[in-house]
Amino acid sequence: MNMIKQELRMNLRSLITWCLSLLAILILFMLFFPALSDQMEEFQKVFNSFPPAFQAALKLDTITIDSIMGYYQFAFSFILLGGAIQAMNLGVAIISQEVRMKTGDFLFVKPITRNRVVTMKMLAALILITMTNLILGIGASIVLLITDAQSFDLKTFLLINGSLFFTQLFFLSLGLFLSAFLKRIRTVLPLSLGVVFFFYVISMIQETVNDPKLRLISPFDYFNLAEIMERMEYNAFYLLLWMLLIILFVLGTYWLFRRKDLPAI
Amino acid sequence: MNVIDINGLTKYYGKHKGIEDVSFSVEEGEIFGFIGPNGAGKSTTIRTLLALIYPTKGSATIFGKDCIKYGHEIRRDIGYLPSEVFYYEHMKVLEVLKYSASFYDNVNPARIKELADIMDLDLNKRIDDLSYGNKKKVGIVQGLLHEPKLIILDEPTSGLDPLMQQKFFDLIRKENELGATVLFSSHILSEVQKLCHRVAIIKDGTIVDIKDIQEMRRNNYKKVMLEFDGIIDISHFNLPGVTRLTLENNVMEFLYKGDINKIIQRLQGVKLANMLIEEPTLEEIFMHYYQKEE
DSSP states (O other): OHHHHHHHHHHHHHHHHHHHHHHHHHHHHHHHHHHHHHTHHHHHHHHHHSOHHHHHHTTGGGOOTTSHHHHHHHHHHHHHHHHHHHHHHHHHHHHHHHHHTTOHHHHTTSSSOHHHHHHHHHHHHHHHHHHHHHHHHHHHHHHHHHHHSTTOOHHHHHHHHHHHHHHHHHHHHHHHHHHHHSSOOSOSHHHHHHHHHHHHHHHHHHHHHOOHHHHHTOGGGTTOHHHHHHHSSOOHHHHHHHHHHHHHHHHHHHHHHHTOOOOOO | OEEEEEEEEEEEETTEEEEEEEEEEEETTOEEEEEOOTTSSHHHHHHHHTTSSOOSEEEEEETTEETTTTHHHHGGGEEEEOSSOOOOTTSBHHHHHHHHHTTSSSOOHHHHHHHHHHTTOOTTSBGGGOOHHHHHHHHHHHHHTTOOSEEEEESTTTTOOHHHHHHHHHHHHHHHHTTOEEEEEESOHHHHHHHOSEEEEEETTEEEEEEEHHHHHHTOEEEEEEEESSOOOGGGGOOTTEEEEEEETTEEEEEEESOHHHHHHHHTTOOEEEEEEEOOOHHHHHHHHHHHHO
């Protein structure tokens, strides 16, 4: 418990910053909704003049403005991006923290196993991600209810918000795995930004080419928002793939970290 | 009973050698010095004992248990002071110490205060406001607060002023008298001589000698420099026990092992401009080990 408390303490400020930023993005998008819904036809004309591939990549073809949930789903794709960066950042940072901050000679000489350190850090990260989702979920539902309470649909809302939680868990475990795999991480942000944007670009390509094989390596599309809206459920195959990968990353993290040499200062 | 038993411990960082075939034992209740120049492999050995790094070959036991396999159990009774101390920077000293204490069972809360008083450490300061020496003090308190049976010190005195060094040595001596075994790594021969019962000397990753400090003192080398006021016959100082004798202009230098009175006798009637008798530096001691190998 003492370790979880310590990790939560150290990540509290970053948690607050991320929650506020993600909420700010959402509110910003939602502020445009009344204006957009009035002039949607005009916008649609402009969007239609873009090349179809471009429209697909920017997910413009998925904006269905007749309901607020459709617009929310469009706005949420940017929350997913931000959330992925947060989760990846957390995953990479939390295990490499001791090495980066040179506090390894403090923590790892304590009477605890490496596995226990990893477990405690994972639990702390899980708590942080869950808190992010709770805060964002509550914030988003308030924003939606204020904007248009009538067309608010709880099931759609939960499915869309759930995709943030699942996507974040994916990037969290990927980040944990990478930090256990890489010999020494000096700075976290460039690494996590790089990986997340790499997958975001893949997702953009995937939107245009729509290739099932490419979708296998496109975690942003495991929980494809447009598809979720249409089918009102998650795609079972990709849910399974998601689960499998997370298990692999988590086990890999334990395996690699257990035998890792901690660099001297 | 041996508290530490090291058996052919070898660590390679890729192709780069850290230590090779290091073996020695530390007996219960002794203060064991571990000495060698920077980069000789002192920290590598210690970090392996603490399972911070994993050996390429060989093994070590502490309290009779394998230091890798049972590392977490063993570490309950180990206090460690790293050569460079880093803590969670935005925390206060007391918070760090309490966090450290929370990993052990039954830490006496009064002990933090007691140790901090001895080391003259302000518990309410933030870690990032501390000077290097003060961080070192946090390390000392942190390493001792759970009353460890084995204290491992890696270059503990760097950054401490002489007064604090003295207090620190007293503290270690007291813990030792209360039953703690101490492994003391340093590159400063004099401080090891002051504190330790036995000493292992490491050079380029291998142990070159293990010595009793008492015996070492008896075999103590002195470095002698004599500046003459005139011409001197080199054979005048060709005594048994004199090694590495050089004469440059009027300055003669040599290492001497033996009865110092013999040197004093030879100086009778010689006119000197200057004279210096000092402890040889560690490097010079090591030169001696090199020569023995040849």
